[in-house]
Amino acid sequence: MSSPRKCLSGKIGPSILNSDLSNLASECQRMLDSGADYLHLDVMDGHFVPNLTFGHPIVKCLRPKMPNAMFEMHMMVEPAERWIEDMAASGANMYTFHYEATQDVPGCVRKIKEAGMKAGISIKPGTKVEVLDPFIDLVDTVLIMTVEPGFGGQKFMADMMPKIEYLREHFSDLDIGVDGGVSLDTIQMCANAGANMIVSGSALMKSDNPREVMQTLRNTVEDSIQKSQLER
Numbered sequence: 143m144s145s146p147r148k149c150l151s152g153k154i155g156p157s158i159l160n161s162d163l164s165n166l167a168s169e170c171q172r173m174l175d176s177g178a179d180y181l182h183l184d185v186m187d188g189h190f191v192p193n194l195t196f197g198h199p200i201v202k203c204l205r206p207k208m209p210n211a212m213f214e215m216h217m218m219v220e221p222a223e224r225w226i227e228d229m230a231a232s233g234a235n236m237y238t239f240h241y242e243a244t245q246d247v248p249g250c251v252r253k254i255k256e257a258g259m260k261a262g263i264s265i266k267p268g269t270k271v272e273v274l275d276p277f278i279d280l281v282d283t284v285l286i287m288t289v290e291p292g293f294g295g296q297k298f299m300a301d302m303m304p305k306i307e308y309l310r311e312h313f314s315d316l317d318i319g320v321d322g323g324v325s326l327d328t329i330q331m332c333a334n335a336g337a338n339m340i341v342s343g344s345a346l347m348k349s350d351n352p353r354e355v356m357q358t359l360r361n362t363v364e365d366s367i368q369k370s371q372l373e374r
């Protein structure tokens with residue numbers, strides 16, 4: 143008997159990196175009210191990437207203001223394990239770490255799960271996707287970077303699409319995220335390649351109608367999922 147298939151769905155996670163950070167809570171709420179499925183919160187340590195953002199004290203302040211929101215922490219920090227317990231205690235739901243920032247991927251995933259969070263793993267543009275093969279069964283999501291991590295508002299790297307295609311071909315039920323330069327102009331490429339968790343920053347923050355943009359991003363992904371399921 144074949145095991146039941148997980149039903150993939152398109153999810154939109156706004157990155158608040160390029161928002162008005164002096165009004166972080168209201169910017170997050172604005173995205174949730176516009177239909178965000180989750181919030182993608184970019185944590186940078188000024189060491190793994192050449193920029194600094196915020197840490198768990200901010201997450202702890204945000205959590206009571208939006209008790210039901212799903213917080214995905216994109217941890218651009220080295221060592222990757224450093225903030226697991228603090229983030230869990232502050233109300234994070236998912237801890238997405240970088241493959242390049244740990245010596246012990248399974249150990250890092252184990253700690254994340256023991257802390258009660260979901261685990262995501264991300265790779266920088268220069269890292270081959272095949273390195274993830276041994277770890278796919280351990281994690282909840284994979285996040286493919288389509289810019290060099292560190293800054294919002296960069297140009298989308300279309301040459302990362304084969305990584306997503308590879309993952310979708312080999313792991314048909316995997317939640318695959320894409321992060322960096324994702325907009326109305328680039329979503330079709332992401333959807334065609336097989337991404338279903340869409341992180342988008344500036345395209346949503348700069349829009350006068352983030353609800354409409356999110357809906358278009360989601361519909362594009364959903365259409366592509368449906369098409370590929372019909373082809374199976």
Ligand SMILES: O=C(CO)[C@@H](O)[C@H](O)COP(=O)(O)O
Nearest residue numbers: 291292294295322323343344
């Ligand atoms: O992790 C990162 C950058 O390091 C991303 O989450 C970006 O911040 C997304 O913003 P846009 O590229 O969509 O503007």
Ligand SMILES: [Fe+2]
Nearest residue numbers: 157184216321
């Ligand atoms: Fe990110």
